Amino acid sequence: MNVLVTNDDGVDAPGIDALYNELSVVADVTVVAPADNQSGAGRTNSHKVAVDNHERGLVVHGTPCDCVAVGLQTLDPTPDLVVSGCNAGPNFGAHKLDRSGTVGAAKEAVYLGVPGIAISAYDPIRGGQREFEREDFALPSRIARYLVENADSIGSGTYLNVNVxxxxxxxxxxxxxxxxxxxxxxxxxKNDDGFAVVDQFYDPLRGDRPEELDDPKGTDRRALADGEISISPLGVGHERKRSDDLSKLADAFR
Structure with missing residues (x-):
């Protein structure tokens, strides 16, 4: 299998190094990664990017989605799968998925016709609120390898958001x-006339877990709170919501 590996922490991050070494045991791996940190880039694309050669593939002066587009359009043979990570910190909750560059790369892959896997590492005690070392990515990389070895189970039009x-x-x-x-x-x-927009999202890995966790089994946040591996199989289609009121509004336009 030919696998394109990217991330949003930059080509020199320890997480992508761990992922490359682990996946190289079972696949032909090419790295196409950002030149620098692109955390929070989501699915942002650049109009023009510079690309440099790298000993493991290519360095793109752009976003994770730029990396996926460049890799899938230029590498020969075309990669069968895109794996993004390992991110230094978790990516969970529906609101976070479109903000994460790690997840955005996996989602971009599906739009371009290739399955994607986003791998994020989290400390079950401190979440992402610390510096991650190379050894922290051992289990996340091993799970990524397991999923690559069983890539036929992912399904067409699907990307996986994985937190380990x-x-x-x-x-x-x-x-x-x-x-x-x-x-x-x-x-x-207080220091100027601006405003700060603060997410209100309870995060059990940030130390604000209530006494009774109301998230049912089967949600990603519950899995992380319990110290488990969360795999969310997701699609990219935007569902059409039926609206009789909007239909009437359209019919009434003259």
Whole structure:
């Protein structure tokens, strides 16, 4: 299998190094990664990017989605699969998926006709609130290898959002769906006339877990709170919502 590996932490990040070494055991791996940190880029594309050669593939002066587009359109043979990561910190919750460059790369792959896997590492105690070392990506990389070896199970038009704890022991895998509760709070900055937009999203890995976790089994946040591996199989289609009122509005236009 030919695998394109990218990330949003930059080509020199320890997570992509761990992923490359692990996947190279079972696949022909080419790295096409951003020149620098692109965390939070989501599915942003650049109109024009510079590309440099790298000992493992290519360095793109752009976003993770730029990397996927460049790799899928220029590499020969065309990659069969895109794996994005390993991200230093979790990516969970429906609101986070379109903001994450790691997840955005996997989603972009599906739009371009190739399955994608986004791999993120999380500390089950501290979440992403620390510096991650090379050894932290051992289990996330091993899970990525397991999924690549079983890529036929992913399915057409699907990308996987995978969150794996930074532990040495084996932990269970849960097939999950993204949790959806989310809000924002607007705060006035005391030092100037601006405003800050603050996510209101309870994060069990940030230390704000309530006594009773109301997330049911099967949600990604519950899996992470329990220190498990979360795999959310997702699609890219935008569902059409039926609206009789909008249909009447359209019919009434003259």
């Amino acid at each position: 704890p930074t532990v040495e022991r084996t932990v269970p895998i849960q097939i999950t769906r993204p949790t959806r509760d989310f809000g924002v709070r607007i705060e006035r900055d």
